[in-house]
Amino acid sequence: MAFNGFQIDPPPSAVTPLWTFTLGDVNYSFDATSVSDTYIAPLHEWNIGGNGIAMISGYAPTEGQWNVNLSQSGASVVFDSSAGVSPVPEPNSEILLFGGGVIGMLGILRRRGN
Numbered sequence: 001m002a003f004n005g006f007q008i009d010p011p012p013s014a015v016t017p018l019w020t021f022t023l024g025d026v027n028y029s030f031d032a033t034s035v036s037d038t039y040i041a042p043l044h045e046w047n048i049g050g051n052g053i054a055m056i057s058g059y060a061p062t063e064g065q066w067n068v069n070l071s072q073s074g075a076s077v078v079f080d081s082s083a084g085v086s087p088v089p090e091p092n093s094e095i096l097l098f099g100g101g102v103i104g105m106l107g108i109l110r111r112r113g114n
Contacts, residue, residue, distance in 0.1 A: 008048055011035040018052065018066075027057040032066065045071035 001021040006012050012035050020029040034050035049067035 006035070008035075008037045008046070011037045011048070025057075027055075029055045030066070031055070043071060045069065 001019060002017075003019045004015055004017060006015050015032040015035060017029045018032040020027065022028070030052055032050055032052045034052075035048065036050050038047045039045070040047070047067065047069055049065065052064060052066045054062045054064060
């Protein structure tokens with residue numbers, strides 16, 4: 001994995017690419033198209049983030065937001081993307097949930113009847 005380091009005080013306007021790696025024949029990369037930082041002194045915590053584009057070979061680039069949180073209690077890295085489309089549940093899972101509920105209710109009714 002290759003990671004392009006950058007100075008956060010002041011933050012750069014962009015880091016292209018921020019990181020890249022290859023797994024098998026698939027290339028993964030991320031361009032940070034904007035960078036911002038906030039230091040929260042009482043918590044000894046840095047929040048670094050911005051907008052960016054995630055890319056995987058064979059797929060369309062995906063825009064999103066990224067955030068790295070660094071603190072004394074640990075670190076976390078987040079990438080979030082929303083295309084504005086609600087996911088549609090699979091019909092099979094809905095049928096299983098409904099069927100399981102009906103069977104459970106029948107079991108309860110059967111016990112009460114005896």
